[in-house]
Amino acid sequence: MTNQKNTQVDIDKIEQAVKMILEAVGENPNREGLLDTPKRVAKMYSEMFEGLHKDPRDYFETVFHEGHNEVVLVKDIPFYSMCEHHLVPFYGKAHVAYIPQNGVVAGLSKLARTVETVARRPQLQERITETVAATIMEMLNPAGVYVVIEAEHMCMTMRGIKKPGAKTITSAAKGIYENDSVKRNEILSFIQMP
Ligand SMILES: [Zn+2]
Incomplete structure:
Protein backbone atom coordinates (compact mmCIF):
# COMPACT_ATOMS: atom_id res chain seq x y z
CA MET A 1 0.00 0.00 0.00
CA THR A 2 1.50 3.28 -1.09
CA ASN A 3 0.16 6.46 0.37
CA GLN A 4 0.68 10.00 -0.81
CA LYS A 5 4.34 10.72 -0.42
CA ASN A 6 4.60 14.25 -1.72
CA THR A 7 7.41 14.79 0.77
CA GLN A 8 9.55 13.01 -1.82
CA VAL A 9 9.22 16.07 -4.05
CA ASP A 10 12.07 18.49 -3.34
CA ILE A 11 10.27 21.84 -3.61
CA ASP A 12 13.42 23.87 -2.91
CA LYS A 13 15.32 22.15 -5.67
CA ILE A 14 12.57 22.83 -8.23
CA GLU A 15 12.53 26.48 -7.18
CA GLN A 16 16.30 26.78 -7.68
CA ALA A 17 16.06 25.05 -11.05
CA VAL A 18 13.26 27.29 -12.32
CA LYS A 19 15.18 30.37 -11.22
CA MET A 20 18.21 29.08 -13.14
CA ILE A 21 16.14 28.47 -16.27
CA LEU A 22 14.78 32.01 -16.10
CA GLU A 23 18.32 33.38 -15.78
CA ALA A 24 19.57 31.09 -18.54
CA VAL A 25 16.99 32.30 -21.08
CA GLY A 26 17.97 35.89 -20.34
CA GLU A 27 15.25 36.88 -17.89
CA ASN A 28 15.60 38.68 -14.60
CA PRO A 29 14.08 36.35 -11.99
CA ASN A 30 14.04 39.24 -9.51
CA ARG A 40 4.41 28.61 -8.07
CA VAL A 41 6.03 26.27 -10.58
CA ALA A 42 7.38 24.05 -7.79
CA LYS A 43 3.92 23.75 -6.25
CA MET A 44 2.38 23.03 -9.65
CA TYR A 45 5.01 20.40 -10.51
CA SER A 46 4.48 18.58 -7.23
CA GLU A 47 0.83 18.23 -8.25
CA MET A 48 1.45 17.42 -11.91
CA PHE A 49 3.98 14.71 -11.04
CA GLU A 50 2.32 13.30 -7.91
CA GLY A 51 1.61 10.07 -9.80
CA LEU A 52 5.30 9.18 -9.37
CA HIS A 53 4.58 8.55 -5.71
CA LYS A 54 1.35 6.62 -6.13
CA ASP A 55 0.61 3.08 -7.21
CA PRO A 56 -2.66 2.78 -9.16
CA ARG A 57 -2.89 -0.86 -8.12
CA ASP A 58 -3.96 0.43 -4.71
CA TYR A 59 -7.29 1.52 -6.24
CA PHE A 60 -8.23 -2.09 -6.90
CA GLU A 61 -7.80 -3.40 -3.39
CA THR A 62 -11.57 -3.31 -3.07
CA VAL A 63 -13.47 -5.11 -5.82
CA PHE A 64 -17.08 -6.23 -6.14
CA HIS A 65 -18.56 -9.54 -7.16
CA GLU A 66 -21.55 -8.48 -9.19
CA GLY A 67 -22.07 -11.39 -11.53
CA HIS A 68 -21.72 -8.92 -14.40
CA ASN A 69 -19.77 -10.46 -17.27
CA GLU A 70 -20.55 -8.02 -20.07
CA VAL A 71 -18.37 -5.16 -21.20
CA VAL A 72 -17.80 -2.17 -18.91
CA LEU A 73 -16.67 0.97 -20.73
CA VAL A 74 -15.84 4.32 -19.19
CA LYS A 75 -15.27 6.74 -22.03
CA ASP A 76 -14.14 10.35 -22.40
CA ILE A 77 -12.01 10.39 -19.25
CA PRO A 78 -10.15 13.69 -19.51
CA PHE A 79 -6.48 13.67 -18.58
CA TYR A 80 -3.48 15.98 -18.56
CA SER A 81 0.09 14.76 -18.71
CA MET A 82 3.61 16.00 -19.38
CA CYS A 83 5.62 14.72 -22.33
CA VAL A 104 -15.38 -9.24 -10.62
CA VAL A 105 -15.72 -5.50 -11.16
CA ALA A 106 -14.11 -2.36 -9.74
CA GLY A 107 -15.79 0.90 -8.79
CA LEU A 108 -16.12 2.96 -11.98
CA SER A 109 -14.26 5.93 -10.51
CA LYS A 110 -11.20 3.70 -10.04
CA LEU A 111 -10.70 3.48 -13.78
CA ALA A 112 -10.60 7.28 -14.07
CA ARG A 113 -8.29 7.55 -11.05
CA THR A 114 -5.93 5.04 -12.61
CA VAL A 115 -5.72 7.15 -15.77
CA GLU A 116 -5.14 10.30 -13.73
CA THR A 117 -2.44 8.80 -11.53
CA VAL A 118 -0.52 7.26 -14.42
CA ALA A 119 -0.80 10.51 -16.42
CA ARG A 120 0.67 12.59 -13.58
CA ARG A 121 4.22 11.53 -14.32
CA PRO A 122 6.71 12.46 -17.00
CA GLN A 123 5.12 10.33 -19.69
CA LEU A 124 4.68 9.00 -23.17
CA GLN A 125 1.15 8.49 -24.43
CA GLU A 126 2.07 4.93 -25.41
CA ARG A 127 3.21 4.14 -21.86
CA ILE A 128 0.07 5.58 -20.23
CA THR A 129 -2.05 3.40 -22.50
CA GLU A 130 -0.03 0.27 -21.74
CA THR A 131 0.25 0.91 -17.99
CA VAL A 132 -3.50 1.49 -17.55
CA ALA A 133 -4.33 -1.69 -19.47
CA ALA A 134 -1.70 -3.75 -17.61
CA THR A 135 -2.83 -2.49 -14.20
CA ILE A 136 -6.45 -3.48 -14.81
CA MET A 137 -5.39 -6.83 -16.27
CA GLU A 138 -3.23 -7.58 -13.24
CA MET A 139 -5.66 -6.44 -10.56
CA LEU A 140 -9.08 -7.54 -11.89
CA ASN A 141 -7.97 -10.51 -13.97
CA PRO A 142 -10.74 -9.74 -16.49
CA ALA A 143 -11.40 -11.64 -19.71
CA GLY A 144 -9.99 -8.69 -21.60
CA VAL A 145 -9.02 -5.01 -21.44
CA TYR A 146 -9.04 -2.44 -24.23
CA VAL A 147 -7.71 1.07 -23.65
CA VAL A 148 -7.83 3.81 -26.30
CA ILE A 149 -6.29 7.23 -25.74
CA GLU A 150 -6.53 10.27 -27.99
CA PRO A 164 -2.20 22.31 -34.06
CA GLY A 165 -5.18 20.02 -33.82
CA ALA A 166 -3.23 16.91 -34.80
CA LYS A 167 -4.33 14.03 -32.61
CA THR A 168 -2.37 10.97 -31.64
CA ILE A 169 -4.35 7.78 -31.00
CA THR A 170 -2.90 4.87 -29.09
CA SER A 171 -4.49 1.63 -27.97
CA ALA A 172 -3.63 -1.38 -25.86
CA ALA A 173 -5.54 -4.66 -26.07
CA LYS A 174 -5.18 -7.49 -23.55
CA GLY A 175 -6.83 -10.85 -23.14
CA ILE A 176 -9.65 -11.62 -25.58
CA TYR A 177 -9.34 -8.15 -27.15
CA GLU A 178 -5.90 -9.04 -28.48
CA ASN A 179 -7.23 -11.26 -31.24
CA ASP A 180 -10.87 -10.22 -31.55
CA SER A 181 -11.34 -7.28 -33.91
CA VAL A 182 -15.15 -7.58 -33.68
CA LYS A 183 -15.01 -6.94 -29.93
CA ARG A 184 -12.54 -4.07 -30.44
CA ASN A 185 -14.81 -2.54 -33.08
CA GLU A 186 -17.74 -2.73 -30.66
CA ILE A 187 -15.78 -0.54 -28.24
CA LEU A 188 -14.69 1.84 -31.01
CA SER A 189 -18.31 2.32 -32.06
CA PHE A 190 -19.35 2.99 -28.43
CA ILE A 191 -16.56 5.57 -28.20
CA GLN A 192 -17.83 7.37 -31.30
CA MET A 193 -21.40 7.54 -30.00
CA PRO A 194 -22.25 11.10 -28.96
ZN1 LIG B 1 7.22 15.94 -26.67
Whole structure:
Protein backbone atom coordinates (compact mmCIF):
# COMPACT_ATOMS: atom_id res chain seq x y z
CA MET A 1 0.00 0.00 0.00
CA THR A 2 1.50 3.28 -1.09
CA ASN A 3 0.16 6.46 0.37
CA GLN A 4 0.68 10.00 -0.81
CA LYS A 5 4.34 10.72 -0.42
CA ASN A 6 4.60 14.25 -1.72
CA THR A 7 7.41 14.79 0.77
CA GLN A 8 9.55 13.01 -1.82
CA VAL A 9 9.22 16.07 -4.05
CA ASP A 10 12.07 18.49 -3.34
CA ILE A 11 10.27 21.84 -3.61
CA ASP A 12 13.42 23.87 -2.91
CA LYS A 13 15.32 22.15 -5.67
CA ILE A 14 12.57 22.83 -8.23
CA GLU A 15 12.53 26.48 -7.18
CA GLN A 16 16.30 26.78 -7.68
CA ALA A 17 16.06 25.05 -11.05
CA VAL A 18 13.26 27.29 -12.32
CA LYS A 19 15.18 30.37 -11.22
CA MET A 20 18.21 29.08 -13.14
CA ILE A 21 16.14 28.47 -16.27
CA LEU A 22 14.78 32.01 -16.10
CA GLU A 23 18.32 33.38 -15.78
CA ALA A 24 19.57 31.09 -18.54
CA VAL A 25 16.99 32.30 -21.08
CA GLY A 26 17.97 35.89 -20.34
CA GLU A 27 15.25 36.88 -17.89
CA ASN A 28 15.60 38.68 -14.60
CA PRO A 29 14.08 36.35 -11.99
CA ASN A 30 14.04 39.24 -9.51
CA ARG A 31 11.62 41.42 -11.42
CA GLU A 32 8.21 41.76 -9.81
CA GLY A 33 6.22 39.48 -12.09
CA LEU A 34 8.69 36.61 -11.77
CA LEU A 35 9.50 36.86 -8.08
CA ASP A 36 7.10 34.12 -6.99
CA THR A 37 7.25 32.13 -10.21
CA PRO A 38 9.76 29.50 -9.01
CA LYS A 39 7.57 28.86 -5.96
CA ARG A 40 4.41 28.61 -8.07
CA VAL A 41 6.03 26.27 -10.58
CA ALA A 42 7.38 24.05 -7.79
CA LYS A 43 3.92 23.75 -6.25
CA MET A 44 2.38 23.03 -9.65
CA TYR A 45 5.01 20.40 -10.51
CA SER A 46 4.48 18.58 -7.23
CA GLU A 47 0.83 18.23 -8.25
CA MET A 48 1.45 17.42 -11.91
CA PHE A 49 3.98 14.71 -11.04
CA GLU A 50 2.32 13.30 -7.91
CA GLY A 51 1.61 10.07 -9.80
CA LEU A 52 5.30 9.18 -9.37
CA HIS A 53 4.58 8.55 -5.71
CA LYS A 54 1.35 6.62 -6.13
CA ASP A 55 0.61 3.08 -7.21
CA PRO A 56 -2.66 2.78 -9.16
CA ARG A 57 -2.89 -0.86 -8.12
CA ASP A 58 -3.96 0.43 -4.71
CA TYR A 59 -7.29 1.52 -6.24
CA PHE A 60 -8.23 -2.09 -6.90
CA GLU A 61 -7.80 -3.40 -3.39
CA THR A 62 -11.57 -3.31 -3.07
CA VAL A 63 -13.47 -5.11 -5.82
CA PHE A 64 -17.08 -6.23 -6.14
CA HIS A 65 -18.56 -9.54 -7.16
CA GLU A 66 -21.55 -8.48 -9.19
CA GLY A 67 -22.07 -11.39 -11.53
CA HIS A 68 -21.72 -8.92 -14.40
CA ASN A 69 -19.77 -10.46 -17.27
CA GLU A 70 -20.55 -8.02 -20.07
CA VAL A 71 -18.37 -5.16 -21.20
CA VAL A 72 -17.80 -2.17 -18.91
CA LEU A 73 -16.67 0.97 -20.73
CA VAL A 74 -15.84 4.32 -19.19
CA LYS A 75 -15.27 6.74 -22.03
CA ASP A 76 -14.14 10.35 -22.40
CA ILE A 77 -12.01 10.39 -19.25
CA PRO A 78 -10.15 13.69 -19.51
CA PHE A 79 -6.48 13.67 -18.58
CA TYR A 80 -3.48 15.98 -18.56
CA SER A 81 0.09 14.76 -18.71
CA MET A 82 3.61 16.00 -19.38
CA CYS A 83 5.62 14.72 -22.33
CA GLU A 84 8.84 13.31 -20.95
CA HIS A 85 10.83 14.44 -23.98
CA HIS A 86 10.01 18.15 -23.75
CA LEU A 87 8.25 18.63 -20.40
CA VAL A 88 5.30 20.32 -22.06
CA PRO A 89 1.72 19.15 -21.70
CA PHE A 90 -0.18 16.64 -23.72
CA TYR A 91 -3.83 16.11 -22.95
CA GLY A 92 -6.91 14.43 -24.23
CA LYS A 93 -9.36 11.67 -23.46
CA ALA A 94 -8.96 8.08 -22.37
CA HIS A 95 -11.48 5.32 -22.99
CA VAL A 96 -11.16 2.26 -20.78
CA ALA A 97 -13.06 -0.96 -21.42
CA TYR A 98 -12.90 -4.38 -19.85
CA ILE A 99 -14.91 -7.57 -19.76
CA PRO A 100 -15.15 -8.92 -16.22
CA GLN A 101 -14.39 -12.51 -15.41
CA ASN A 102 -16.39 -14.34 -12.74
CA GLY A 103 -18.31 -11.09 -12.20
CA VAL A 104 -15.38 -9.24 -10.62
CA VAL A 105 -15.72 -5.50 -11.16
CA ALA A 106 -14.11 -2.36 -9.74
CA GLY A 107 -15.79 0.90 -8.79
CA LEU A 108 -16.12 2.96 -11.98
CA SER A 109 -14.26 5.93 -10.51
CA LYS A 110 -11.20 3.70 -10.04
CA LEU A 111 -10.70 3.48 -13.78
CA ALA A 112 -10.60 7.28 -14.07
CA ARG A 113 -8.29 7.55 -11.05
CA THR A 114 -5.93 5.04 -12.61
CA VAL A 115 -5.72 7.15 -15.77
CA GLU A 116 -5.14 10.30 -13.73
CA THR A 117 -2.44 8.80 -11.53
CA VAL A 118 -0.52 7.26 -14.42
CA ALA A 119 -0.80 10.51 -16.42
CA ARG A 120 0.67 12.59 -13.58
CA ARG A 121 4.22 11.53 -14.32
CA PRO A 122 6.71 12.46 -17.00
CA GLN A 123 5.12 10.33 -19.69
CA LEU A 124 4.68 9.00 -23.17
CA GLN A 125 1.15 8.49 -24.43
CA GLU A 126 2.07 4.93 -25.41
CA ARG A 127 3.21 4.14 -21.86
CA ILE A 128 0.07 5.58 -20.23
CA THR A 129 -2.05 3.40 -22.50
CA GLU A 130 -0.03 0.27 -21.74
CA THR A 131 0.25 0.91 -17.99
CA VAL A 132 -3.50 1.49 -17.55
CA ALA A 133 -4.33 -1.69 -19.47
CA ALA A 134 -1.70 -3.75 -17.61
CA THR A 135 -2.83 -2.49 -14.20
CA ILE A 136 -6.45 -3.48 -14.81
CA MET A 137 -5.39 -6.83 -16.27
CA GLU A 138 -3.23 -7.58 -13.24
CA MET A 139 -5.66 -6.44 -10.56
CA LEU A 140 -9.08 -7.54 -11.89
CA ASN A 141 -7.97 -10.51 -13.97
CA PRO A 142 -10.74 -9.74 -16.49
CA ALA A 143 -11.40 -11.64 -19.71
CA GLY A 144 -9.99 -8.69 -21.60
CA VAL A 145 -9.02 -5.01 -21.44
CA TYR A 146 -9.04 -2.44 -24.23
CA VAL A 147 -7.71 1.07 -23.65
CA VAL A 148 -7.83 3.81 -26.30
CA ILE A 149 -6.29 7.23 -25.74
CA GLU A 150 -6.53 10.27 -27.99
CA ALA A 151 -4.37 13.29 -27.22
CA GLU A 152 -2.95 16.53 -28.52
CA HIS A 153 0.71 17.14 -27.81
CA MET A 154 1.86 20.69 -27.19
CA CYS A 155 5.36 19.72 -28.37
CA MET A 156 3.80 19.16 -31.81
CA THR A 157 1.55 22.21 -31.60
CA MET A 158 3.78 25.03 -30.34
CA ARG A 159 7.22 24.01 -31.56
CA GLY A 160 8.93 21.89 -34.21
CA ILE A 161 6.52 20.80 -36.93
CA LYS A 162 3.67 22.98 -35.50
CA LYS A 163 0.58 20.96 -36.28
CA PRO A 164 -2.20 22.31 -34.06
CA GLY A 165 -5.18 20.02 -33.82
CA ALA A 166 -3.23 16.91 -34.80
CA LYS A 167 -4.33 14.03 -32.61
CA THR A 168 -2.37 10.97 -31.64
CA ILE A 169 -4.35 7.78 -31.00
CA THR A 170 -2.90 4.87 -29.09
CA SER A 171 -4.49 1.63 -27.97
CA ALA A 172 -3.63 -1.38 -25.86
CA ALA A 173 -5.54 -4.66 -26.07
CA LYS A 174 -5.18 -7.49 -23.55
CA GLY A 175 -6.83 -10.85 -23.14
CA ILE A 176 -9.65 -11.62 -25.58
CA TYR A 177 -9.34 -8.15 -27.15
CA GLU A 178 -5.90 -9.04 -28.48
CA ASN A 179 -7.23 -11.26 -31.24
CA ASP A 180 -10.87 -10.22 -31.55
CA SER A 181 -11.34 -7.28 -33.91
CA VAL A 182 -15.15 -7.58 -33.68
CA LYS A 183 -15.01 -6.94 -29.93
CA ARG A 184 -12.54 -4.07 -30.44
CA ASN A 185 -14.81 -2.54 -33.08
CA GLU A 186 -17.74 -2.73 -30.66
CA ILE A 187 -15.78 -0.54 -28.24
CA LEU A 188 -14.69 1.84 -31.01
CA SER A 189 -18.31 2.32 -32.06
CA PHE A 190 -19.35 2.99 -28.43
CA ILE A 191 -16.56 5.57 -28.20
CA GLN A 192 -17.83 7.37 -31.30
CA MET A 193 -21.40 7.54 -30.00
CA PRO A 194 -22.25 11.10 -28.96
ZN1 LIG B 1 7.22 15.94 -26.67
